[in-house]
Every structure is written in structure tokens, then in C-alpha cells.
Amino acid sequence: MNMQDKPILQVKNLTKQYGPGCSICxxxxxxxxxxxxxxxxxxVYACRDISFDVYQGEILGIVGESGSGKSTMMKCLYFDETVTSGEGYINPYKDGMVNVFEQSSQQQRFIRDTILGMVYQNPMLGLKMDFSSIGNIAEKLIAAGDRNVNRMEARSKELLEHVHIPLARMKDEPKKFSGGMQQRVQIAKALSNNPPILLLDEVTTGLDLSVQASVLDLIKKIQRELGISMIVVSHDLAVIRMLANRTIVMLNGTIIEQGLTDQILEDPQHAYTQQLVYSLI
Incomplete structure (x- = not known):
């Protein structure tokens, strides 16, 4: 990775608060x-002054305990939540020259449909549980402007095979699937529009260890083959260690440490990160 390259995503001073704030705080x-x-x-100051860059083909890990602000930050990046203040620049959108947080809801929807993919911790947020699996993938393709039924069906089948869902079950609704299979359908759906940036929020939480391992293997394989940039949020350092090139550590809505993943795991500077790392050993 050439650090001279312009980041594919730049986030500057992202702040999200719930409540008006007062003169004291x-x-x-x-x-x-x-x-x-x-x-x-x-x-509640869910995110305070969060700034980071993501480079082409890189996996950025974000780790922190429940309530640290990492999921809120992901929801802001995917426009599920409106930021209180801050800037976001996405290189494939208008050459990274405009703050995406200030774009109209229509433009933000366009960015979601064509540039970003999102995999939620809870598959119910990312999938329509009563639609067929192939229908779920087609829905994202239609949102991105595809109207060719044969092409959409071919693409959906290709993606389901890619995430190891048997084609014999492509007409089944996700509600009939196990948690691990639901996550794999969600990943297929998120990949359908060839997004340059994929957001993954706690995707292995609540899955059995063997299922977790297969989902993580799949994510690594996809990243290697497609060269997608990813942001992976987890409270589990083992997941971050396996996936991320660089890692950000969040606590109480702020970034307390960031650096190369190996560096953070081998020589954590902040007391909270030290505690996290030593609990992993």
C-alpha cells in the first residue's frame, strides 16, 4: 500500500451526540x-471528534467495548444516523471533494446503493427476512439501477455460490437459515453492487466459533480477491488480529489509540488497550 495515495475514505472530526448539550458539558x-x-x-456524546483514513484495499479494524461509539460511527458512515458535525470524503464520489455528510438524502442514498456495502451485526437490519435470498440480493442491484432480470439472477447466483449458500436454497427466505447463513447472505447482498468500501459491524457476534471462523475466512478471501477496502468493527481483538492491517481503539466515544494492528497488539500504549490485549493472551 502506498501511503502517498489519496485515501479512499477520509473522516474528519465526526461527532454524534444525542441531546442538546449544555454550557457545562x-x-x-x-x-x-x-x-x-x-x-x-x-x-450522550456517542462519537467525539473521530478522524481516520482508509486506503485502497486495506482493512481497518475498530475495536472497543460496548458503548464505545463504534457502531454509532458505522451507522453515521452508512447514513443510518445523521452526524451532529464532521466531514466525510469518499474518493469514488465526486473525486473525494465534497463532504458526504452534507449531501442531500437522495445523494446519500445513491452513495449507499453504489459505493458502500454494509453488513450489520443483526441480519434483520440488512435483510428482508420474508424475501427469498436471491430476492434480497436483487433488491440491492435494483437500488443501484439494474433492471436486467437475467443479469441480476446470474449475479445473485454467483454471489450465493461465492459465500457458500447452496443454490438449491436460493429461493428460501433468510428466516429459514441459521445465523451464520444469514450473515453470509447479508455479505452477498452487500457485495452485489461491487462496492469499493465494505462496512462490517460485529459480523461474528453471537455465532458459534466454527461458524465465526468460516465467516472470517470468507471476509479475508473476498478482500484478497476483490481488493475491497473494509472497515471491520468488533469488540473481539482476535477478530481484529485476524483481519485488520491497521486498528483504531475507541473508548467512550473517542479514539484513544491507533496504529498498525501488530504494533497495537505487541506494544499497546493506553491502559485500556493494554487491558484488552492482556485479556486476549
Missing amino acids: TNAHEEVLEKNYCPHCRT
């Missing part, structure tokens, strides 16, 4: 907050 931020919560006005 906006002025004296850190001191008055309990973790990321203001006891005076009850505002």
Missing part, C-alpha cells in the same frame, strides 16, 4: 462527563 467537555454522558443535561 460543551465548555468543560472531559471533566464533567461520566464516560460519554453529561449528568447535567443528559446528553
Whole structure:
């Protein structure tokens, strides 16, 4: 990876708060907050000043405990949530010259449909459980502007095979599938529009270990073959160790440490990261 290259995604000072904030917490931020919560006005600062870059073909890991803000950040990147403030630039969209967070909802939908893929922790957020699996994939293709039924069917079959779903079951609804199979259908759907950037939010949580391993293998294989840039969110450092080139550690809505994954695992600087790493050994 050539660091001189322009990042495919740049996020600058992304902030997401729930609540208006008050003179106490906006002025004296850190001191008055309990973790990321203001006891005076009850505002929750889910993400505070998050900045990072993702490069072409790289997997960026984001690790942190529940409530650290990592899933909120992913929802902001996929426009499921509106940011409070901050900038986001995606190179394939208008040459990375416009802040995507300020684009119209129509433009944001276009970015979702053509540039981003998202795999949610809960497959019910990413799939229509009563649609056939092939129908779920076609839905994303239609959103991206495809109208050719034969081409969509061929692409859907190719993707289901790619994620090891037997074609004999392509007409089955995801509600009839196991958790691991549902995640694989979600991955197929997310890949259908050839997105340059794939967002993966806790995709192995709640799966058996053997199923987790097969989903992680699949993600690595896809990344290798297609050269997609990925952001992988997990509270599990073992997942991050297996997938990510670089890692960001989040705590209470802020980034407390970032660097090459090996570096963070071998020589963690922050007390919280040290605790995370030593619990893994």
C-alpha cells in the first residue's frame, strides 16, 4: 500500500451526540462527563471528534467495548444516523471533494446503493427476512439501477455460490437459515453492487466459533480477491488480529489509540488497550 495515495475514505472530526448539550458539558467537555454522558443535561456524546483514513484495499479494524461509539460511527458512515458535525470524503464520489455528510438524502442514498456495502451485526437490519435470498440480493442491484432480470439472477447466483449458500436454497427466505447463513447472505447482498468500501459491524457476534471462523475466512478471501477496502468493527481483538492491517481503539466515544494492528497488539500504549490485549493472551 502506498501511503502517498489519496485515501479512499477520509473522516474528519465526526461527532454524534444525542441531546442538546449544555454550557457545562460543551465548555468543560472531559471533566464533567461520566464516560460519554453529561449528568447535567443528559446528553450522550456517542462519537467525539473521530478522524481516520482508509486506503485502497486495506482493512481497518475498530475495536472497543460496548458503548464505545463504534457502531454509532458505522451507522453515521452508512447514513443510518445523521452526524451532529464532521466531514466525510469518499474518493469514488465526486473525486473525494465534497463532504458526504452534507449531501442531500437522495445523494446519500445513491452513495449507499453504489459505493458502500454494509453488513450489520443483526441480519434483520440488512435483510428482508420474508424475501427469498436471491430476492434480497436483487433488491440491492435494483437500488443501484439494474433492471436486467437475467443479469441480476446470474449475479445473485454467483454471489450465493461465492459465500457458500447452496443454490438449491436460493429461493428460501433468510428466516429459514441459521445465523451464520444469514450473515453470509447479508455479505452477498452487500457485495452485489461491487462496492469499493465494505462496512462490517460485529459480523461474528453471537455465532458459534466454527461458524465465526468460516465467516472470517470468507471476509479475508473476498478482500484478497476483490481488493475491497473494509472497515471491520468488533469488540473481539482476535477478530481484529485476524483481519485488520491497521486498528483504531475507541473508548467512550473517542479514539484513544491507533496504529498498525501488530504494533497495537505487541506494544499497546493506553491502559485500556493494554487491558484488552492482556485479556486476549
